[in-house]
Amino acid sequence: MFDIKRVRSTKPIVIAILLAILALSGCIGPRGWPGVVAIGDTVFVGSMDGSLFRLEVSARLKDKDGDRLSKADGEWVWEPEAGPGGSIFSCGQVGQFSTGALYGPPAVGNATVRNETVEAVFIGAYTGKVYAITQYGDDVWDEPFETGGSIVGGVAVANDTLFVGSSDGKLYAVDVSTGRAKRGFDPYPTGDKIVSTPVVQDGVVYFGSLDQKFYAIDADTGELKWDKPFKTGGGIGSKPLVVNGVVYFGSFDSKFYAVNAETGTQEWVFGEAGNWFWAQALYHDGIIYACSLDHNVYAIDADGGELASEWHTNPFPTVGKIRSSPAIVGDVLVVASEVDKEKAKVYGIDLENGEEKWQHELKSSILAPLSAAGGKVYVNSRRDNTVYAFDGETGRQDWSIPLGKVE
Amino acid sequence: MPKTRTIILLLLVPLIILLASGAVSFVGLFDLLLLRPILNFLVLLSGYLFGSFGLAIVVLTIVIRLVTLPLTMRQLHSTRAMQAIQPKIKELQKKYAKDKQRLGEETMKLYKEEGVSPLGCAFPMLVQLPIWIGLYQAVIQGLGIAPENLLGLSKQLYSWAPIQEQVPLNSHFLWLDLGSGDIFMGILVAASMWVLQKMSAPPSADPTQQSMSRMMLWMMPLMFGFFALTFPSGLSLYWLLTNLISIAIQYRVSGWGSLRVPSLSSLREGRILQPASTPQSGDIEAPQLEGAEADSAVSGRKGAVGTGASSPRKKVRSEKHRDKRKVRRRGR
Numbered sequence: 169m170f171d172i173k174r175v176r177s178t179k180p181i182v183i184a185i186l187l188a189i190l191a192l193s194g195c196i197g198p199r200g201w202p203g204v205v206a207i208g209d210t211v212f213v214g215s216m217d218g219s220l221f222r223l224e225v226s227a228r229l230k231d232k233d234g235d236r237l238s239k240a241d242g243e244w245v246w247e248p249e250a251g252p253g254g255s256i257f258s259c260g261q262v263g264q265f266s267t268g269a270l271y272g273p274p275a276v277g278n279a280t281v282r283n284e285t286v287e288a289v290f291i292g293a294y295t296g297k298v299y300a301i302t303q304y305g306d307d308v309w310d311e312p313f314e315t316g317g318s319i320v321g322g323v324a325v326a327n328d329t330l331f332v333g334s335s336d337g338k339l340y341a342v343d344v345s346t347g348r349a350k351r352g353f354d355p356y357p358t359g360d361k362i363v364s365t366p367v368v369q370d371g372v373v374y375f376g377s378l379d380q381k382f383y384a385i386d387a388d389t390g391e392l393k394w395d396k397p398f399k400t401g402g403g404i405g406s407k408p409l410v411v412n413g414v415v416y417f418g419s420f421d422s423k424f425y426a427v428n429a430e431t432g433t434q435e436w437v438f439g440e441a442g443n444w445f446w447a448q449a450l451y452h453d454g455i456i457y458a459c460s461l462d463h464n465v466y467a468i469d470a471d472g473g474e475l476a477s478e479w480h481t482n483p484f485p486t487v488g489k490i491r492s493s494p495a496i497v498g499d500v501l502v503v504a505s506e507v508d509k510e511k512a513k514v515y516g517i518d519l520e521n522g523e524e525k526w527q528h529e530l531k532s533s534i535l536a537p538l539s540a541a542g543g544k545v546y547v548n549s550r551r552d553n554t555v556y557a558f559d560g561e562t563g564r565q566d567w568s569i570p571l572g573k574v575e
Numbered sequence: 576m577p578k579t580r581t582i583i584l585l586l587l588v589p590l591i592i593l594l595a596s597g598a599v600s601f602v603g604l605f606d607l608l609l610l611r612p613i614l615n616f617l618v619l620l621s622g623y624l625f626g627s628f629g630l631a632i633v634v635l636t637i638v639i640r641l642v643t644l645p646l647t648m649r650q651l652h653s654t655r656a657m658q659a660i661q662p663k664i665k666e667l668q669k670k671y672a673k674d675k676q677r678l679g680e681e682t683m684k685l686y687k688e689e690g691v692s693p694l695g696c697a698f699p700m701l702v703q704l705p706i707w708i709g710l711y712q713a714v715i716q717g718l719g720i721a722p723e724n725l726l727g728l729s730k731q732l733y734s735w736a737p738i739q740e741q742v743p744l745n746s747h748f749l750w751l752d753l754g755s756g757d758i759f760m761g762i763l764v765a766a767s768m769w770v771l772q773k774m775s776a777p778p779s780a781d782p783t784q785q786s787m788s789r790m791m792l793w794m795m796p797l798m799f800g801f802f803a804l805t806f807p808s809g810l811s812l813y814w815l816l817t818n819l820i821s822i823a824i825q826y827r828v829s830g831w832g833s834l835r836v837p838s839l840s841s842l843r844e845g846r847i848l849q850p851a852s853t854p855q856s857g858d859i860e861a862p863q864l865e866g867a868e869a870d871s872a873v874s875g876r877k878g879a880v881g882t883g884a885s886s887p888r889k890k891v892r893s894e895k896h897r898d899k900r901k902v903r904r905r906g907r
Binding site for chain 2 (some may be wrong): 201361381401403408420421442489535
């Protein structure tokens, strides 16, 4: 029987339950899309729990046990310090669900430890900290370098300096030997978060910001190289590509830009895409390959900005949004496209004519950039936290390793 | 009522068919019908409001309150009607105390006779829930709080240029970062909720209801205050504005209610009674007073309804006060 008193007394409980449903309904939270980078036979790959792995491909193939879960010689797992805890309601804030989600791929460079130059891996975490790890898996710096916001893009290393963009809107320069802010380089402020990975070329750092502007700053002084930043019609999240004095990048305004690296003036703009550009473009033999969230791969003439005749002026259609940056292996362009939240398709596209050479379906979403080395392409899949190695020419899977199960 | 049922059925049947056939998932349907319209409306609005996402939330809140105003008024009438028949329900409870089945039947019969829907009070609250979830997700996805949200935004935005051009959205409004919780916003939400609860609490002499009233008067503001601390403050902004608008409606319909500072004369006359229960924000309830006593106690409130027999104890007390005053006047 209905009793108004009873309804009133249970109201707070009902509302509390409804609010809890509300809280959990939208909590995707920062889980990360850790990247992979291959240098020769060595692969550095981040895992979904914020750890970094060094894998030795040759050791795995020699043992004919590519799928092994025990570590091979020279392999290690580095784990970050625990990050701040977070409330389940604080969606998107640092510390939720994960101690330090990784987004950008690691970068490999050199660092000086006790007057000795060693190979080091650098990685930025969502906690806003940048770490340097030696080739043996030890920390290079006493303390990680801390930025004022979360780090979503990758890092760039050149001439003993590491550059990283942060969600506090600033680009930081770090001395790789000491792990401290580079002297004479004040963090460069932009109008919004920086989620793109910077690129350093000829003493200039190129990067985009969500403030819809693209910047070129002097790597030594931190001063703007151009008269003013290059303005687009949308946020810029993609890593730029610098080739032959031209910077190429896409924007959230669904346009792809070519800008003179020296002057910051527009060379051309490609406006035929139907959604954002998020992934980094690639260059091969006079053609720019740009992937859009409109499901298409565009082959654009690097000089004129028109669709390339090699691909019969047609884009290559994939099954879904292309969020991860592609890779080139020989004459094959490898692209990962989203089927749905639980599946992705990896395509091998013939660079010569834009025809599909192979495709492979994975039961996971792929958001991190692909990496290619030694004729292989490495894919770090998100859902199953597994790194896959494919033969670039045939698409055959060489091996896979679930990172969460490595002993 | 049958017409409403037909409309609801006409809307529900295709939705159920779509879900059952697997053509769309529940999440996909939610995104299509609620999240995307709210999100795109907010993004579009922010474009016309100097790029301010906060102002867009303000306007959206006003629009939602205007759209749900008929529901709010219906809730008001339902609550009033429910209050009005409480004496009759009590009579039935006494009469059929030992026969629960008969009590249920008779109560339902009474509801039917009086044209009261027991769910009339709860319906507006339930209607608001999808709006909360839609707005919550719109704030999270719109502001790209987690990188995954930012990336997912491309899927939710309509491909109209005026909408696409607004990305990324400005997450700053006044002192707030709309994507993060805010302590001051938590205090404001809790305070406004307390005021609303206090205003809308009808007086009662029933000790059980008084204790329930006291509990809810503090529990609801504290609960919402806590959520406002931890949820993105864009959603808290919606709650705060909703509370303020509800306070305005409440004032318009029934004055300051229990929040009113008691006048000296009313204290002398013993007309101040304790609040009985605290309805949810947006609830506009009549006091649980009865007969002439009720008319007297709520003389300052507009639209208050009271029916049934008055409390003999209170009447005696009131008469005693009157007698004392008479004696004092004579003494002077």
